[in-house]
Amino acid sequence: MTLTRVNSSISARCSIRASAGLLATLVATLAATIVATLLLAGCAALPSSDPQPESIAAELERALSRAEQRGFAGQLLVMHGQEVLVIRGYGQRVPGQPDPLDASAVMPLASLTKPFTASAVLALAAEGRLGLDEPIGQHLPDLAAHWAAIPIAHFLTHTAGLPAEIINRAWQGPVRFEPVAREAFVRRLDHFQPDHPPGQRFNYSNIGYNLLAVLIETLAEEAFEEFLSGSLLATAGVVEIGLVVPDWAPERLVSGRQGLVDSGHFIDQPRLPDGAGWHLRGAGDLLATPAGIASWWQAIQSQTWLSQPWLETWLTPQVSAGNGSQYGYGWQFRDSRLGPVVGHTGQELDFTAALAWYRDSDLMVYINSADRRFRADRLLPE
Numbered sequence: 262m263t264l265t266r267v268n269s270s271i272s273a274r275c276s277i278r279a280s281a282g283l284l285a286t287l288v289a290t291l292a293a294t295i296v297a298t299l300l301l302a303g304c305a306a307l308p309s310s311d312p313q314p315e316s317i318a319a320e321l322e323r324a325l326s327r328a329e330q331r332g333f334a335g336q337l338l339v340m341h342g343q344e345v346l347v348i349r350g351y352g353q354r355v356p357g358q359p360d361p362l363d364a365s366a367v368m369p370l371a372s373l374t375k376p377f378t379a380s381a382v383l384a385l386a387a388e389g390r391l392g393l394d395e396p397i398g399q400h401l402p403d404l405a406a407h408w409a410a411i412p413i414a415h416f417l418t419h420t421a422g423l424p425a426e427i428i429n430r431a432w433q434g435p436v437r438f439e440p441v442a443r444e445a446f447v448r449r450l451d452h453f454q455p456d457h458p459p460g461q462r463f464n465y466s467n468i469g470y471n472l473l474a475v476l477i478e479t480l481a482e483e484a485f486e487e488f489l490s491g492s493l494l495a496t497a498g499v500v501e502i503g504l505v506v507p508d509w510a511p512e513r514l515v516s517g518r519q520g521l522v523d524s525g526h527f528i529d530q531p532r533l534p535d536g537a538g539w540h541l542r543g544a545g546d547l548l549a550t551p552a553g554i555a556s557w558w559q560a561i562q563s564q565t566w567l568s569q570p571w572l573e574t575w576l577t578p579q580v581s582a583g584n585g586s587q588y589g590y591g592w593q594f595r596d597s598r599l600g601p602v603v604g605h606t607g608q609e610l611d612f613t614a615a616l617a618w619y620r621d622s623d624l625m626v627y628i629n630s631a632d633r634r635f636r637a638d639r640l641l642p643e
């Protein structure tokens with residue numbers, strides 16, 4: 262087995278195994294980019310002349326309806342505080358089939374999983390079961406010494422010096438869906454060294470959040486999703502978020518696509534009996550409906566998601582992430598024409614997701630796209 266360290270999440274997603282595959286991938290990616298640019302021209306949502314949340318919500322709804330005429334398939338949720346302004350779907354659940362993609366359909370969150378993983382770590386900290394400044398090896402004694410000495414906080418903020426991905430060249434499926442077991446994942450990680458002194462540089466790493474899921478399972482003594490569901494989601498009254506626990510009905514699952522080319526359901530990819538493999542778990546494995554995201558956001562707004570001061574800690578930037586942005590514990594922080602934004606984006610297979618909370622107006626926008634040609638983050642009202 263040949264393992265490869267990838268230090269860029271972009272190159273990780275584009276990583277291939279042969280020069281012919283590389284050429285095909287580059288051509289397909291370039292073509293998709295050109296098509297997306299043409300399709301999005303004139304239909305991307307822009308700030309309304311009236312910055313009121315209701316006006317922005319209406320404008321977003323119109324913009325995505327126009328995008329739907331060009332092939333967009335996905336979901337939109339807009340909230341002002343705890344009030345739902347828009348919750349709906351667009352397009353078809355499966356390309357070429359009549360079933361509509363409505364608000365009850367289930368779509369992957371991809372890297373929007375990370376705020377949930379960070380929440381689970383902070384929930385354990387609130388219970389006194391870990392300290393963010395403690396070395397992670399204090400709780401994971403089998404971890405190699407060069408990783409074990411790094412404080413937990415650095416894994417949360419992508420400053421531990423980890424690779425973005427670790428690729429097994431012998432695996433022929435999608436990189437992050439290899440059903441690798443937890444112990445094998447940790448052994449793979451031990452082959453690599455930090456690429457910079459911990460805490461000195463931001464390098465976005467899915468591997469760091471995979472390792473945080475290992476930490477959560479070790480301390481909770483149950484599967485990552487079981488702990489998340491029982492100790493956070495159910496306690497806060499949050500519904501319809503998860504991979505295995507919700508036991509999603511097949512007729513609710515959305516297929517990814519590039520135009521009319523069906524790339525299948527996220528949940529049909531290889532996985533372990535208790536959840537995703539360990540190159541995905543904790544970093545990008547959760548699925549949700551807009552109603553699930555709405556109930557989660559209402560729990561955040563009502564301060565029942567995490568206790569204080571941990572909720573405020575969770576929503577506070579911690580490190581510079583370059584280009585004027587910052588990163589915290591599972592959240593990205595940046596500025597926009599609508600003011601400061603807290604949020605995250607996600608991309609996996611043909612799906613993209615984006616959540617943005619515009620703090621000045623207390624407006625939250627969640628968009629999930631099932632079509633590679635329409636990136637969710639480019640449809641935000643900015």
